[in-house]
Amino acid sequence: MASIDPETLLRDLFDVAVEVADPMQSLARFLPPRPAGRVVVIGAGKASARMAEAVEAEWGPCEGLVITRYGYARLCQGIEIVEAAHPVPDQAGVTATKRMIALMEGLGDEDFVLALISGGASSLLVAPLGEITLSEKQAVNQGLLASGAPIQKMNVVRKHLSRVKGGQLAAAVYPARMLTLMISDVPGDDMAMIGSGPTVGDASTAADALAILEDWDISVPPSVSAALAQGSQVIAPGDLRLSRVTNQIYAAPKQSLDAAEARARSLGFDVVRLGNDLEGEARDVAKEHAQLALATQAKLMPGDPPVVILSGGELTVTRRGDGNGGPNAEYCLALALALNSAPNLWALACDTDGVDGGDEVAGARIGPNTLKKAENLSVDPDKSLIENDSHEFFMQIGGQIVTGPTLTNVNDFRAILVYPITS
Incomplete structure (x- = not known):
C-alpha cells in the first residue's frame, strides 16, 4: 500500500x-414530490438550516421558519433561518420558538408541514413549562451537561420541562399532515430522543424526569419541582394528534x-x-x-x-x-x-x-x-x-x-x- x-x-x-451526512448530498431522495396546497417548513438543530437549503433546492421557495445554532445559518429562498444558542438556550431561541408555534396556528387537514430535526434541537426549541423562567431553564441545562448523564436521560428531563418537545410540536400541527425528516445524533437512533423528539410521542412521565434529576444529583429551582409535580404535557405515543405524522431518520452514524x-x-x-x-x-x-x-x-x-x-x-x-x-x-x-x-x-x-x-x-x-x-x-x-x-x-x-x-x-x-x- x-x-x-x-x-x-x-x-x-x-x-x-461528515460529507456523506451533508444534507445537500443525502436529503433529496427522501423528499416526496411537493404537496399541493399550503406547505410549511419548520425545523431546529445544528443541521436544520442546511436541511432547509436542501429542501428548497428540490421544492423551490417555501414558507417556514427554522432555528439553528449561531454561525450555522444558510441563505434560503423563502424559509426564514433564525440563529440561537446551543448547548445552553437563550432568549433568541425562546422568541423564535414562539413564532414557530404561532405559524402552526390555523392549519387544516389539507395543509402539509415538513419538519427538519437534527441534534441541537433540544436547546434551540425553547418553551419552558409552567412558571419556569429562561434563566432557570438555563441553570437546569447546565447542570445536566455537567453531570455526566447520558443524552437519553438528559432529554427525558428536557421533554418534561417543555411545551414543545416530546411530541408537542406535532400536536400543535394537527390536523395538518406532517413529515419529519431527522438526522440522528443519538445512540441507537431512537427518534424520540433526537432533539428531544418534538414530533414523536413519548411514554415517560414527569416522575421519571424527577427521578433522573435526583439520581444525577442535579439541583433545581422550586418552579421546576412544581411544574413536574403537576405533570407535564408530553404527548403519549397513541395520541390522536400524532396520527397524521410520519417520522423518518434519513441520516445516521x-x-x-x-x-x-x-x-x-x-x-x-x-x-x-x-x-x-x-x-x-x-x-x-x-x-x-x-x-x-x-x-x-x-x-x-x-x-x-x-x-x-x-x-x-x-x-x-x-x-x-x-x-x-x-x-x-x-x-x-x-x-x-x-x-x-x-x-x-x-x-x-x-x-x-x-x-x-x-x-x-x-x-x-x-x-x-x-x-x-x-x-x-x-x-x-x-x-x-x-x-x-x-x-x-x-x-x-x-x-x-x-x-x-x-x-x-x-x-x-x-x-x-x-x-x-x-x-
Missing part, C-alpha cells in the same frame, strides 16, 4: 464521514462509519468496528480503547496490513474541574496518557457537527509524540485531564481539529490507526 501520513489519513476518514470504513479498506487497511452507538465516560472509554489498540498491535507482524479501529456514539464528561474541554478532546487526552507514547499508534476523535462540548472545536488528534510535545512545552497532561481542560491542552500542543460549522450532526467519530511495529 502507498505510504500515507497518519494524520492526513485520520482527517480524510473524518471528512468522508452508521452511514458515516460505513463510508469511513470503505475509504480505509480501499487504502489497504483492515477495519475493526466497535459500534455506532458507544456511550460512557470519555476517559474510561479511552482506557478501554487503548488496551484494545495495544492488543491489536501486539498481534500484527511486520508486513501485515495496518488496522483502523472505528467507533461512533456519544461519550460524556462529568465535570470535575473548571477547565475548557469536550468529550472528544477528553477522550483523546485520556487515550494519549493510556497509550503512553507507544509507537505506531495515532488517533482522532471529533464531533461531526464541528462542536466538541460548547466550543468551536471539533475535537483532537494524538500520536506517539503527543506526550513529548507536551513535555517540551511544559504542559501537564495529567493536570489537564483532572481539570477537564482538554481543549486548552491540545491548543497548546497543536493537536486541535477545527472545522467550522459542518452543517450536519451524526454524533461523534473516533478512529485509531494501528500499524505493526517494524523493529
Whole structure:
C-alpha cells in the first residue's frame, strides 16, 4: 500500500464521514414530490438550516421558519433561518420558538408541514413549562451537561420541562399532515430522543424526569419541582394528534462509519468496528480503547496490513474541574496518557457537527509524540485531564481539529490507526 501520513489519513476518514451526512448530498431522495396546497417548513438543530437549503433546492421557495445554532445559518429562498444558542438556550431561541408555534396556528387537514430535526434541537426549541423562567431553564441545562448523564436521560428531563418537545410540536400541527425528516445524533437512533423528539410521542412521565434529576444529583429551582409535580404535557405515543405524522431518520452514524470504513479498506487497511452507538465516560472509554489498540498491535507482524479501529456514539464528561474541554478532546487526552507514547499508534476523535462540548472545536488528534510535545512545552497532561481542560491542552500542543460549522450532526467519530511495529 502507498505510504500515507497518519494524520492526513485520520482527517480524510473524518471528512468522508461528515460529507456523506451533508444534507445537500443525502436529503433529496427522501423528499416526496411537493404537496399541493399550503406547505410549511419548520425545523431546529445544528443541521436544520442546511436541511432547509436542501429542501428548497428540490421544492423551490417555501414558507417556514427554522432555528439553528449561531454561525450555522444558510441563505434560503423563502424559509426564514433564525440563529440561537446551543448547548445552553437563550432568549433568541425562546422568541423564535414562539413564532414557530404561532405559524402552526390555523392549519387544516389539507395543509402539509415538513419538519427538519437534527441534534441541537433540544436547546434551540425553547418553551419552558409552567412558571419556569429562561434563566432557570438555563441553570437546569447546565447542570445536566455537567453531570455526566447520558443524552437519553438528559432529554427525558428536557421533554418534561417543555411545551414543545416530546411530541408537542406535532400536536400543535394537527390536523395538518406532517413529515419529519431527522438526522440522528443519538445512540441507537431512537427518534424520540433526537432533539428531544418534538414530533414523536413519548411514554415517560414527569416522575421519571424527577427521578433522573435526583439520581444525577442535579439541583433545581422550586418552579421546576412544581411544574413536574403537576405533570407535564408530553404527548403519549397513541395520541390522536400524532396520527397524521410520519417520522423518518434519513441520516445516521452508521452511514458515516460505513463510508469511513470503505475509504480505509480501499487504502489497504483492515477495519475493526466497535459500534455506532458507544456511550460512557470519555476517559474510561479511552482506557478501554487503548488496551484494545495495544492488543491489536501486539498481534500484527511486520508486513501485515495496518488496522483502523472505528467507533461512533456519544461519550460524556462529568465535570470535575473548571477547565475548557469536550468529550472528544477528553477522550483523546485520556487515550494519549493510556497509550503512553507507544509507537505506531495515532488517533482522532471529533464531533461531526464541528462542536466538541460548547466550543468551536471539533475535537483532537494524538500520536506517539503527543506526550513529548507536551513535555517540551511544559504542559501537564495529567493536570489537564483532572481539570477537564482538554481543549486548552491540545491548543497548546497543536493537536486541535477545527472545522467550522459542518452543517450536519451524526454524533461523534473516533478512529485509531494501528500499524505493526517494524523493529
